[in-house]
Amino acid sequence: MSNPKKASSAEFVKQIISKNISFLSSAITLIESNNSEHKQKATEILNDCLPYANKSIRIGITGVPGVGKSSFIDVFGKYLTSIGKRVAVLAVDPSSSINKGSILGDKTRMHLLAQDSNAYIRPSPSGDSLGGVARKTKETIVLCEAAGFDIILIETVGVGQSEIAVHNMVDFFLLLKLANSGDELQGIKRGIMEMADAIVINKADGPNINAAELAKSQFSKALHLYPLKESKWTPVVNTCSSLENKGIKEVYAFVNEFITFTKKNGYFYKHRKDQNNQWLLDTIDYAIKKQFYERDSVQEAIEAFKEKIEKEIISPFEAAQQILDLN
Amino acid sequence: MSNPKKASSAEFVKQIISKNISFLSSAITLIESNNSEHKQKATEILNDCLPYANKSIRIGITGVPGVGKSSFIDVFGKYLTSIGKRVAVLAVDPSSSINKGSILGDKTRMHLLAQDSNAYIRPSPSGDSLGGVARKTKETIVLCEAAGFDIILIETVGVGQSEIAVHNMVDFFLLLKLANSGDELQGIKRGIMEMADAIVINKADGPNINAAELAKSQFSKALHLYPLKESKWTPVVNTCSSLENKGIKEVYAFVNEFITFTKKNGYFYKHRKDQNNQWLLDTIDYAIKKQFYERDSVQEAIEAFKEKIEKEIISPFEAAQQILDLN
Numbered sequence: 110m111s112n113p114k115k116a117s118s119a120e121f122v123k124q125i126i127s128k129n130i131s132f133l134s135s136a137i138t139l140i141e142s143n144n145s146e147h148k149q150k151a152t153e154i155l156n157d158c159l160p161y162a163n164k165s166i167r168i169g170i171t172g173v174p175g176v177g178k179s180s181f182i183d184v185f186g187k188y189l190t191s192i193g194k195r196v197a198v199l200a201v202d203p204s205s206s207i208n209k210g211s212i213l214g215d216k217t218r219m220h221l222l223a224q225d226s227n228a229y230i231r232p233s234p235s236g237d238s239l240g241g242v243a244r245k246t247k248e249t250i251v252l253c254e255a256a257g258f259d260i261i262l263i264e265t266v267g268v269g270q271s272e273i274a275v276h277n278m279v280d281f282f283l284l285l286k287l288a289n290s291g292d293e294l295q296g297i298k299r300g301i302m303e304m305a306d307a308i309v310i311n312k313a314d315g316p317n318i319n320a321a322e323l324a325k326s327q328f329s330k331a332l333h334l335y336p337l338k339e340s341k342w343t344p345v346v347n348t349c350s351s352l353e354n355k356g357i358k359e360v361y362a363f364v365n366e367f368i369t370f371t372k373k374n375g376y377f378y379k380h381r382k383d384q385n386n387q388w389l390l391d392t393i394d395y396a397i398k399k400q401f402y403e404r405d406s407v408q409e410a411i412e413a414f415k416e417k418i419e420k421e422i423i424s425p426f427e428a429a430q431q432i433l434d435l436n
Numbered sequence: 437m438s439n440p441k442k443a444s445s446a447e448f449v450k451q452i453i454s455k456n457i458s459f460l461s462s463a464i465t466l467i468e469s470n471n472s473e474h475k476q477k478a479t480e481i482l483n484d485c486l487p488y489a490n491k492s493i494r495i496g497i498t499g500v501p502g503v504g505k506s507s508f509i510d511v512f513g514k515y516l517t518s519i520g521k522r523v524a525v526l527a528v529d530p531s532s533s534i535n536k537g538s539i540l541g542d543k544t545r546m547h548l549l550a551q552d553s554n555a556y557i558r559p560s561p562s563g564d565s566l567g568g569v570a571r572k573t574k575e576t577i578v579l580c581e582a583a584g585f586d587i588i589l590i591e592t593v594g595v596g597q598s599e600i601a602v603h604n605m606v607d608f609f610l611l612l613k614l615a616n617s618g619d620e621l622q623g624i625k626r627g628i629m630e631m632a633d634a635i636v637i638n639k640a641d642g643p644n645i646n647a648a649e650l651a652k653s654q655f656s657k658a659l660h661l662y663p664l665k666e667s668k669w670t671p672v673v674n675t676c677s678s679l680e681n682k683g684i685k686e687v688y689a690f691v692n693e694f695i696t697f698t699k700k701n702g703y704f705y706k707h708r709k710d711q712n713n714q715w716l717l718d719t720i721d722y723a724i725k726k727q728f729y730e731r732d733s734v735q736e737a738i739e740a741f742k743e744k745i746e747k748e749i750i751s752p753f754e755a756a757q758q759i760l761d762l763n
Contacts, residue, residue, distance in 0.1 A: 152757075159751040248753075270597040385745050385752045389738070392756035394725060400760075401724045411716070418712050424486040425712045426575075429719035430479075433727075 118153035125154070125256050126161050130229060133256045140248045141234045155248055158255035163381075165197075165254045167261045168364060169275040171301065172285030177311045178264055179218040180351040181285060186219070188357050189260055190227040197253040198222065200233035200264040201271050203242045229258065243274040244395060247388060250278065276304045277387060280377065281364050284308045286328070288320035303335060305344050307363045313348035313356065321348040340376040342367055406435055445480035452481070452583050453488050457556060460583045467575045468561045482575055485582035490708075492524075492581045494588045495691060496602040498628065499612030504638045505591055506545040507678040508612060513546070515684050516587055517554040524585040525549065526576055527560035528592045528602050530569045556585065570601040571722060574715060577605065603631045604711060607704065608691050611635045613655070615647035630662060632671050634690045640675035640683065648675040667703040669694055733762055 113121070113135035124132035139151035172178050186196045198219065222228040231249065236242040250261055265275040276282050284305035302308070308328050313321030328346045338344075345363050349356030371377035401407060414428035423431075440448070440462035451459035466478035499505050513523045525546065549555040558576065563569040577588055592602040603609050611632035629635070635655050640648030655673045665671075672690050676683030698704035728734060741755035750758075 156751075156754060159753060251753075270600075273597075382746050386742050389741065389745065389752040389756050389759075392753055393728070393759055396756065396760050397724055397728045398721060401720070414716065415713050418716065419709050421490075424483070424489075425715040426486065426578075426719055427483060429716050429723065432716075432720055433723050 118150055118157065121150075121154045122157040122255075125158060125252060128257050130256070133229070133252055134231075136252050137231060137249050140245050140252070151248070155251055158251055161255035162251040163254060165250075165259055165261050166281070166364065166368060167250060167263065167279040169263050169265065169272075169279035169282040170285065171265045171272050171275065171283070172311070173287075174266065176285045176287050177351055178285055181309075181311055181349070182262055182264060183219040183221045184351045184354055184357050185360060186228050186262060187221040187225065188354075189361065190222075190225050192361075194259045195227045195229075195257060196222070196225075196260050196262060197229045197231070197256075197258040198262045198264065199231050199246055199249055199253070201239075201242055201246050201275050202233040202264075202266050203236060203239040203271060229253065229256075239270055239274055240391070240395070242271075243278070244391060247278050247391075272301055272304065277384060280371075280380070281306050281367055283360065285311045286324065287312060288317055288324035302331070303338075306340075306342060306367055307344055307360065308332070308346045309356065309360055310346075310348045311351060314350035314353045318348075324348075340367075340371050340380070341374055342370055342376075404435075407432060410435055445477055445484065448477075448481045449484040449582075452485060452579060455584050457583070460556070460579055461558075463579050464558060464576050467572050467579070478575070482578055485578055488582035489578040490581060492577075492586055492588050493608070493691065493695060494577060494590065494606040496590050496592065496599075496606035496609040497612065498592045498599050498602065498610070499638070500614075501593065503612045503614050504678055505612060508636075508638055508676070509589055509591060510546040510548045511678045511681055511684050512687060513555055513589060514548040514552065515681075516688065517549075517552050519688075521554070521586045522584060523549070523552075523555045523587045523589060524580040524583075525555065525557045525589045525591065526573055526580070527558075528566075528569055528573050528590060528598050529560040530563060530566040530598055556580065556583075566597055566601055567718070567722070569598075570605070571718060574605050574718075599628055599631065604714060607698075607707070608633050608694055610687065612638045613651065614639060615644055615651035629658070630665075633667070633669060633694055634671055634687065635659070635673045636683070636687055637673075637675045638678060641677035641680045645675075651675075667694075667698050667707070668701055669697055669703075731762075734759060737762055 113124075113132050116124070116132070116135075121132055121136050125136060136151065136154050139147045139154065142148065142151070170178060170182060182198055186198060189196045219230055222230055234242055234245040234249070236245065246263065250263075253261055261279075263275050263279055265271045282304050284301060284307070286308055288310055310321045310324045310328070325346050325348050332344050332346065345366075347356055347359055347363070349360065351357070368377065371380070402411075410432045414423065414432060417423045418425050418428055440451075440459050443451070443459070443462075448459055448463050452463060463478065463481050466474045466481065469475065469478070497505060497509060509525055513525060516523045546557055549557055561569055561572040561576070563572065573590065577590075580588055588606075590602050590606055592598045609631050611628060611634070613635055615637055637648045637651045637655070652673050652675050659671050659673065672693075674683055674686055674690070676687065678684070695704065698707070729738075737759045741750065741759060744750045745752050745755055
């Protein structure tokens with residue numbers, strides 16, 4: 110087997126579409142690299158993988174810390190491979206690089222999938238901005254699709270803007286909840302509730318079953334208060350237990366129903382089109398910023414002006430204008 | 437009195453620093469405008485107001501919907517004017533323009549302040565992105581400071597990234613909470629807890645008093661689990677009642693303690709410096725994007741490529757590269 114370190118872009122693409130995981134991983138590493146040669150190569154690979162992409166179902170999974178996302182993904186992913194699907198698990202967690210905290214998608218937290226040759230787990234890329242992390246993840250989706258993965262699960266932390274970023278790159282958005290977590294009807298995560306295509310109350314096992322059923326009925330009622338979504342899909346609510354492997358295949362049934370429903374009414378295609386347009390704009394934004402900031406004169410000017418700003422010789426606003434005039 | 441509609445930038449500045457509220461409001465309207473002449477004028481006014489700015493204390497106030505932010509700000513602001521302060525109330529709520537929902541800072545929700553000549557209430561600017569709304573609010577702070585407001589209160593919704601945006605433009609960040617809201621120790625809003633310099637449990641009145649005291653002690657304990665903040669300030673926890681006007685002046689005492697403490701250890705200045713550097717970069721980012729997208733050739737190319745992307749003739753990634761090559 111050839112060595113990814115020495116391979117050409119064409120060799121990479123050939124190996125990736127032959128489902129060579131070692132090459133897939135190396136290509137993702139190139140995407141995540143800040144080295145400009147790596148970036149150039151990543152771009153070539155990505156471009157040539159694009160004709161093979163776009164064929165998977167992309168599912169976003171969110172929920173507050175402690176809701177059991179990893180165990181759920183482990184069991185859910187295992188179910189998917191058991192019915193013949195190849196599953197990639199990605200994560201968007203900008204905090205993991207900043208706080209050096211636990212990295213989502215950590216293989217040690219997904220015992221079953223980690224040992225499954227039809228599953229591929231990749232931790233959240235690091236990055237100093239959510240935008241950067243999200244861009245790398247979108248590009249990783251393309252590579253995973255070219256490598257023949259049928260289903261891409263994208264995990265995110267249940268905090269802040271990363272959920273919106275993930276929602277913007279998936280077909281189906283799943284919100285995991287706990288019974289008695291207290292935020293049921295408070296509207297705390299209202300923005301998230303509105304994004305969900307399904308809400309599943311996890312840990313519906315043992316003494317929690319009744320509470321989970323109650324939560325299910327509360328969420329169902331709460332969802333009726335929301336206006337109809339653009340997809341015209343009414344979000345479904347159910348319970349599950351990752352521990353007892355209950356309610357897991359039902360989640361996949363919901364996904365399939367959703368896909369059939371939205372392909373029929375056209376939303377599926379419109380949604381992907383909107384996401385592609387957004388990807389276009391995000392890629393441009395990223396590149397024009399990069400182009401501007403990578404100039405030596407700009408870097409020097411920024412450093413010089415930061416000092417002047419600190420000494421109150423100039424305001425940030427004026428400094429920005431002068432730096433822009435370097436153009 | 438001269439008419440803002442016909443006034444020169446110099447006249448604007450003169451009137452603003454003379455505390456002419458009608459000119460202040462008109463200048464903020466220019467900041468919020470998308471008309472390029474207005475923008476040009478706004479920039480001139482802003483530049484000339486900068487030497488008079490930077491002298492207020494900026495306080496961010498957040499909390500989930502229903503926590504009573506408006507009533508709190510009404511009573512808190514009234515207390516501040518009663519001790520001789522001039523208070524401006526701004527808001528950052530990107531959703532208000534998207535959902536056309538209730539606009540924070542709505543004068544009808546702040547009865548006391550709305551009638552107080554030492555207070556100025558300005559609703560959240562509209563905008564299609566949080567970045568845009570935040571930029572306009574930062575510029576509005578400058579104008580309000582030039583107009584001699586001693587304290588700027590910046591309200592935000594308790595959802596999503598807008599809290600981070602507000603945290604990035606204030607000296608002191610106040611989190612309002614309710615007792616029994618269920619999210620006390622769940623870490624749901626952990627990111628927000630970590631930003632707070634004070635947590636105040638609102639609606640500590642009538643039958644809620646005991647629960648509020650309990651929540652206070654729970655939050656105090658919970659905060660001990662967090663690492664020491666960069667400011668070295670230990671966030672304070674207290675209860676208050678906007679209804680009964682209790683615990684309100686204590687909040688201002690916390691703010692003053694914090695300012696004294698962080699001025700002494702230097703954090704106050706470092707924090708403002710960091711914010712200024714961020715403002716510099718945000719202003720540049722905004723301008724380079726604007727410069728790029730406003731070119732006719734770019735607009736036309738984007739529209740043409742969107743169609744090709746939809747027809748799967750080209751990928752978003754390749755299209756972006758071709759548009760960038762127009763440069």
